[in-house]
Amino acid sequence: MSTFLLEIVTPERKVYAQDVDMVSVKGIEGEFGILPNHIPFVTPLQIAPVVIKKDRQEEYIAVNGGFVEVRKDKVVILAESAERQTDIDLDRAMAAKNRAEQRLKAKQDEFDFRRAELSMQRAMNRINVKKHR
């Protein structure tokens, strides 16, 4: 089975760089899977887990605020933050979720609301990835 190189890069470091069989991401227009020899493609991503399939194993990575660039031989995901399962601090994510929940209840002006919503999404994303085994 053919593979392709997947790279996940954040401003701070390179999180992932390996040959994989398939990767599934959630673009702003919807979820889609990328197999080798996909057409060159660029789209922004939603705050959602990225699923990597490699040697019949699945790995989940929590990606936030990024986009994906697909090339013939290579796929690059650029994101503001990306964490593998082992890097996620579950307690911190839970705390962030609770904080965001409280803020959402408080109903401040629209800007704060949007921010709380985003941080809620990020926290949920991390929790989902962490719990997925």
Next chain:
Amino acid sequence: MASGRDIKRQIKSIQNQKQITKAMEMVAAAKLRRAQEAAQASRPYAEKLKEVVDSIASGTRDVKHPMLEKRPVKKTGYLVITSDRGLAGGYNANVLRKVTQTIRQRHKSNDEYVLFVIGRKGRDYFNRRNMPVMEEVTGLPDAPAFADIKSIAYTSVKKFAEGAYDELYLYYNEFVNALTQIPVEKRLLPLEDMSGSGTATSYEYEPSPEGVLEVLLPKYAETLIYTALLDGKASEFGARMTAMGSATKNATKMVSNLTLTYNRARQAAITQEISEIVAGANAQS
């Protein structure tokens, strides 16, 4: 002439200072290495982003985006990166002098520009001079994360898009090596020279080239700010290391000079005492 005890006290105090500067030098050296690594690690992200933005801009001819367009300049934004702490040689002074000079040349009144400041030194400087600081970030850690400056980067880019000012300049110390840091000015917005180096891979865009640019361009500008910050941090530690290194060297020199003076004074006192004794003995016989 100072007495022996005074000189001795002075030597002791300089030696204490030397210990401090020596320690600071070594701490800065260690941090410099880490800062350099961080700056290195951020490079792939910035390059990748530029690549994609480039290829969109060159691949599709008629993309229009407010961040790519030049407008007549009525108001200017400046984002200045300084450090929180001093004792870093000319690190802060150099970049602040450059900003102040440019502002004086370009603008007649305080209404024609706004400032964004990172670092306590810069903030205090501008506040003292009553210059309009719109937003500030202080107390950044030695290895700043992207999230730390996300808000200032986001605001400064958004205000441009909203038309609060028509160009945005970035001021920071560019890291050349541990001995040399050059204060530089970079025009961040509007983004220019975006087309040209066309590695013309024709991509499919979802939802559309414009839609992708909409997301990508602010991100790109924010990333440029972040890389500048990391460069600035490396420069800060480089400057501090050099400054503290030369302070240590000066202290060593002063101690050796003072020791010489001290020994001379001691010798002079002994000589005098001997000649007094001899004179006394002579007078008695």
